[in-house]
Each structure stands twice: as structure tokens, then as C-alpha cells.
Amino acid sequence: MRNRANTEVNAGSMADIAFLLLIFFLVTTTIETDAGIDRLLPRIDDTSTIVVRQRNILTVNINNSGALLVEEELLPLEELKDVVIAFLDNGGDGSCDYCKGNREETSSDNPNIAIVSLRSDRQTAYADYIAVQNEITAGYNTLRNREAQRLFGSDYTALEQDYLNPQTGPLQKEQLKAQILQIQELFPLNLSEAETASE
Amino acid sequence: MIRFKARSSASLPPVSTASLPDIVFMLLFFFMTVTTIQEKDLKVLNQLPDATEIKKLEKKDRLIYIHIGPPEQQYRSVYGTEPQIQLDDSFARVSDIGPYVLQKREALPAELRSLVTVVLKVDEKAGMGLINDVKQELRKVNALKINYATIEKAAQGD
Numbered sequence: 430m431r432n433r434a435n436t437e438v439n440a441g442s443m444a445d446i447a448f449l450l451l452i453f454f455l456v457t458t459t460i461e462t463d464a465g466i467d468r469l470l471p472r473i474d475d476t477s478t479i480v481v482r483q484r485n486i487l488t489v490n491i492n493n494s495g496a497l498l499v500e501e502e503l504l505p506l507e508e509l510k511d512v513v514i515a516f517l518d519n520g521g522d523g524s525c526d527y528c529k530g531n532r533e534e535t536s537s538d539n540p541n542i543a544i545v546s547l548r549s550d551r552q553t554a555y556a557d558y559i560a561v562q563n564e565i566t567a568g569y570n571t572l573r574n575r576e577a578q579r580l581f582g583s584d585y586t587a588l589e590q591d592y593l594n595p596q597t598g599p600l601q602k603e604q605l606k607a608q609i610l611q612i613q614e615l616f617p618l619n620l621s622e623a624e625t626a627s628e
Numbered sequence: 629m630i631r632f633k634a635r636s637s638a639s640l641p642p643v644s645t646a647s648l649p650d651i652v653f654m655l656l657f658f659f660m661t662v663t664t665i666q667e668k669d670l671k672v673l674n675q676l677p678d679a680t681e682i683k684k685l686e687k688k689d690r691l692i693y694i695h696i697g698p699p700e701q702q703y704r705s706v707y708g709t710e711p712q713i714q715l716d717d718s719f720a721r722v723s724d725i726g727p728y729v730l731q732k733r734e735a736l737p738a739e740l741r742s743l744v745t746v747v748l749k750v751d752e753k754a755g756m757g758l759i760n761d762v763k764q765e766l767r768k769v770n771a772l773k774i775n776y777a778t779i780e781k782a783a784q785g786d
Binding site: 455 | 645648649652653655656659660663664677679680681682683684685686688691745747748750751752753754755756757759760763766767768770771772773774775776777778779780
């Protein structure tokens with residue numbers, strides 16, 4: 430036994446080499462984490478003017494220190510989401526049968542024509558602007574989630590995620606797209622960003 | 629009656645580690661495929677703001693990146709400390725954005741051109757004035773789908 434030749438190549442160090450490579454790749458590469466808030470810019474040749482009643486506009490102004498002026502009143506950022514929800518969900522003229530708002534005279538008639546108007550100063554920090562965009566999106570998502578739960582028994586954000594998932598089949602994708610569009614029609618994102626006001 | 633043979637050998641054979649390299653290689657290939665080497669040499673500071681209501685950008689073949697932020701330390705003597713625009717590997721002016729986006733879009737296959745999304749990777753300290761100028765330029769070349777790149781914030785505590 431003792432003097433039998435060992436014909437096997439020792440592969441023990443192979444693991445070390447592979448580990449070395451593994452650690453090298455772990456250090457030099459990054460997992461791409463591209464995520465963000467999607468927006469659609471208006472067309473530049475869009476010069477059509479529509480008359481919008483004042484009650485259907487929610488004005489949000491951000492000043493250069495990041496403070497918010499909503500409908501001419503100071504508002505903390507944390508309350509913006511609820512204000513947006515209350516504004517969109519108001520259903521003032523009764524034409525919106527899925528709205529659950531207070532139907533106040535001073536707020537929007539119908540989510541289809543309700544517009545959030547966002548204005549920022551040239552000196553406004555980008556972080557503040559994104560924080561406001563985030564809260565407005567959160568407001569829309571809350572309402573869209575509610576309607577998606579009612580109609581399809583699933584969150585709107587979950588529908589969107591499934592739609593973007595590469596593993597979803599084409600047939601299911603079509604169905605999801607139709608559902609997403611249906612929800613978006615109920616609460617369309619009408620965000621108006623007028624040219625930055627200069628001081 | 630079935631009898632099991634008692635296999636109580638005193639010395640167990642050593643655990644074979646021959647498959648260990650295979651396992652590690654598997655891990656290695658996994659990481660090689662899911663990660664990317666950061667190819668862009670960022671010349672601007674790029675601390676992205678955080679947000680919760682974000683969407684992941686799954687399809688990377690139709691993205692055009694625009695980086696905006698204050699220049700890194702070594703470029704400050706030339707470009708100052710005010711936020712600058714970086715396209716590919718060089719600093720650019722607002723007026724360069726239109727041609728850059730058009731050129732990038734031209735390089736894509738025809739079926740993707742209408743689906744192009746411009747990803748704005750903007751440092752959180754940049755001013756909205758510059759961003760709005762950039763957005764105006766994008767409107768001029770009809771690149772209307774944009775995405776404000778953000779970091780996902782952990783679930784809100786308050």
C-alpha cells in the first residue's frame with residue numbers, strides 16, 4: 430500500500446484559485462442598481478391651451494431652501510402625500526363614481542382633469558425636488574393601488590412589477606398591460622411643470 | 629429475515645473536496661454574469677437622492693445616461709465647483725445634450741429608437757435650474773421619456 434504510486438493530481442489548490450478569482454470579480458464589479466422615478470416630458474410643440482378651473486389645479490411650489498408652498502400655504506413634506514390624495518380623490522362634481530373623497534367645493538372635480546402643478550426655483554436642490562416628486566408619486570400610487578385592489582385584487586405597483594419582470598409570459602403581459610392602462614385611466618398622472626420661475 | 633450488514637468501519641474516508649472548485653466556479657460565473665464592470669469614469673460627484681416610489685430599469689439596451697454633479701476634486705481648478713454635465717467621458721455644455729442624445733439614439737436598432745429612456749443621474753446638490761435646462765434640451769430632440777435615477781430608500785420608519 431505504501432509504495433503504490435499516487436496517480437491522482439492534487440486538485441486541492443484549485444478551490445483556492447477559484448476563490449481568488451471570485452473575490453477579484455466581487456471587488457471590481459458592481460451590481461447595476463438602476464432605478465428611479467419615471468416621467469414623461471411634454472412635447473415641445475404642444476402649444477394647445479386648455480382652460481382649467483382653479484379648483485382643478487393643485488399648485489406646489491418649492492423654494493430654494495426646500496420649503497413647500499401648497500395652494501399658497503406652507504406645508505411640511507410629510508403631509509404632501511395626504512394632500513395630493515385628498516385633492517385627486519375629491520370627486521367634486523360627482524362624475525367620478527370610484528372616488529371616495531369629501532366632495533369639497535374647493536377641490537378637484539374629477540381625477541381625470543385634476544392637475545398637479547409643480548414649480549421650482551433655479552436654486553432648488555435636486556434632492557428636495559425628487560423628495561416632492563416621490564411624495565406626489567406615492568399619492569398616485571396609493572390611489573391606484575386602491576383601485577387595482579378593488580378591480581383585480583392586486584396592488585397596482587405589483588402589477589407593474591409583474592409586467593416588467595422578464596419571466597412573465599407574453600400572454601400574461603398583454604393582460605397586465607390592459608389592467609395597468611385601465612388603472613392609469615382612472616387616475617392619470619397629470620403633472621404640469623411650468624418653466625422655472627425666476628426671482 | 630433481512631439482515632443489514634453492520635458497516636461500522638473504524639476510519640471514515642476523508643470528505644472529498646474535489647467538487648469544491650466546481651462550486652466556487654459556479655459562484656464565480658454567477659457573479660460574472662449578474663455584475664458589470666463599471667466602465668464609465670465618473671468625473672462628477674454623483675450622490676443620488678433617495679426615493680421610495682421607484683421603478684427598476686430592466687431593459688438596459690435602450691438607456692442613455694446623463695450625469696450631472698459638481699466636478700471631482702482634480703477638475704475643480706478648470707471647471708469650478710458648480711454642477712457640470714458629463715456625457716460619456718467628458719464634460720459638456722447644455723447645448724451638447726441634444727446632438728449627443730440624437731447620436732446615441734441613431735446608434736440603436738430602429739425598433740428601440742422610439743423607446744429610448746434618458747436616465748438623469750443627478751447629484752442631490754445640483755440646482756433645478758440646470759436640470760430644467762437639460763429637460764428643455766431633451767424636449768427639443770423629442771427624447772421625452774426620462775428617469776430620475778435614485779437610490780431605493782429603506783422602508784419608512786416614521
